Amino acid sequence: MKLTTKGRYAVTAMLDLSLHYGKGPIALADIAQRQGISLSYLEQLFSRLRKKSLVASVRGPGGGYSLGRGAGEIYVGEVISAVDENIDTTRCNGAYNCHNNERCLTHELWSDLSSQIYNYLNKISLQDLMDRKTVREVAARQDHSDQEGASGLELALADESSDLAGA
Amino acid sequence: MKLTTKGRYAVTAMLDLSLHYGKGPIALADIAQRQGISLSYLEQLFSRLRKKSLVASVRGPGGGYSLGRGAGEIYVGEVISAVDENIDTTRCNGAYNCHNNERCLTHELWSDLSSQIYNYLNKISLQDLMDRKTVREVAARQDHSDQEGASGLELALADESSDLAGA
């Protein structure tokens, strides 16, 4: 499997988007700042996410991104696949030509592992992540230091923490 | 997780070693030829495997490598860990400093995934792999074409009905 920061950034950004969504689209610049990801890099990732309809975009002032569907219907595996091209552990990517144009000794091992990982990640939705206590804690911290650092222009998200009991 | 050809080569080579072991040590050159892996590259990998006692070596003519313990007691996860340094999917490798010196939003997701993969691979021994029908088939083909030389024009890959990883 290819699990690089590309996939990690994508999932992190999508989770940030889920957490802050609710009152209109979220600008990438906000996500970039909160999650410490380069804006241009995020743009590239979101371009791919958009092509897979995982997010929808609105241009112009006040624009930004929103989720393509409900947070409960977007799965981590999809997000990683969207940005990482392939989520396969085999060298041949399932083509059975790993060695001398034939299947290598360990081909089945890697394809089994791929399905294993794929199944695992495709059972976890963004909503599942949002429901996790640790995620809410980190999110609250990030929103807090956001206000301190950015002279409090982007308020109105502190009430997020009172909604937490609902999970 | 880091799953590259390094880890794949290591497992493949260890499996080849297991399959051919029994009548004294196996020279790396044989494994390199059978599995299509560069000899010098294999040497590097086996150097690490030896440091972890996964293999034992005998120098001189007739020398080579043997398994450090029984094939049923060597697990795929160990082999990959030995050559790949870390098998962790988090950016911080578990150090909780992924973002601004603090835990990132998705830290737990990646560490959970790591354990998932780790547990999976650490339940599969080399003996388990040897017992697989597909492995024995490929091994038989490789031993056979070994005798014929390198051209290996036998086609036998159209019959693959085990379409697993839907990646």
Place this chain on the structure above:
DNA sequence: GAAATCTTGACTATTTTGCTTGGGAATGTA
């Protein structure tokens, strides 16, 4: 002592990653 084999370290080519740059295009606001 010569050949086979492991052992080691340095070096290199290639690919991938993560990111920048530099333009656009759409859209809301004044």
Place this chain on the structure above:
DNA sequence: TACATTCCCAAGCAAAATAGTCAAGATTTC
């Protein structure tokens, strides 16, 4: 209309990782 704000896109690039080479040496068997 002007203009700022946002998304959109493609090319390029430095650093890192990967995959592999090369050269020298250490052991052992014959």
